[in-house]
Amino acid sequence: MAVKRDEKKMANLTRQLRSIIAQIEALRVEIAQLDVLISEYRSTITTLKNLKDLGAGKEVLLPVGRIAQVGAKLEEVDKIVINIGSGISVELPFDEAIQQIEKEIVAVLALREALEKAMVELYARVEELSQKIREHGHAEAGGEEKNEGEEK
Numbered sequence: 001m002a003v004k005r006d007e008k009k010m011a012n013l014t015r016q017l018r019s020i021i022a023q024i025e026a027l028r029v030e031i032a033q034l035d036v037l038i039s040e041y042r043s044t045i046t047t048l049k050n051l052k053d054l055g056a057g058k059e060v061l062l063p064v065g066r067i068a069q070v071g072a073k074l075e076e077v078d079k080i081v082i083n084i085g086s087g088i089s090v091e092l093p094f095d096e097a098i099q100q101i102e103k104e105i106v107a108v109l110a111l112r113e114a115l116e117k118a119m120v121e122l123y124a125r126v127e128e129l130s131q132k133i134r135e136h137g138h139a140e141a142g143g144e145e146k147n148e149g150e151e152k
Contacts, residue, residue, distance in 0.1 A: 052077040
């Protein structure tokens, strides 16, 4: 009877461990996606500043899909249209648009930090469960040796 209870306990611990490992992996994926978003935001700021520095009248190539570009003449970069969420875009003065994008970066970094903290907590839980599994395994091994000694 105790053997079945021990097997159930071990199975439960293992199931919990696998669940937490899956949660950690999901957080890793989400953090990687946030890293891409942060990189895109920073790249957008750099590109906007570079376009502003070029000034009006400069010839630039605009990407059209992945494989084509078209020539265009740059106008003043004093107004920027940015997406503010839910498919809504707004035209903002250049400096205000840059500030808005920087605020988005700060918000995404805060979310990323919260996810990292959650991941650290999950790693601590993994270590705790792993220790319980090791202890349970040692206890079972000790019990088996005892039973084998009794048979002789």
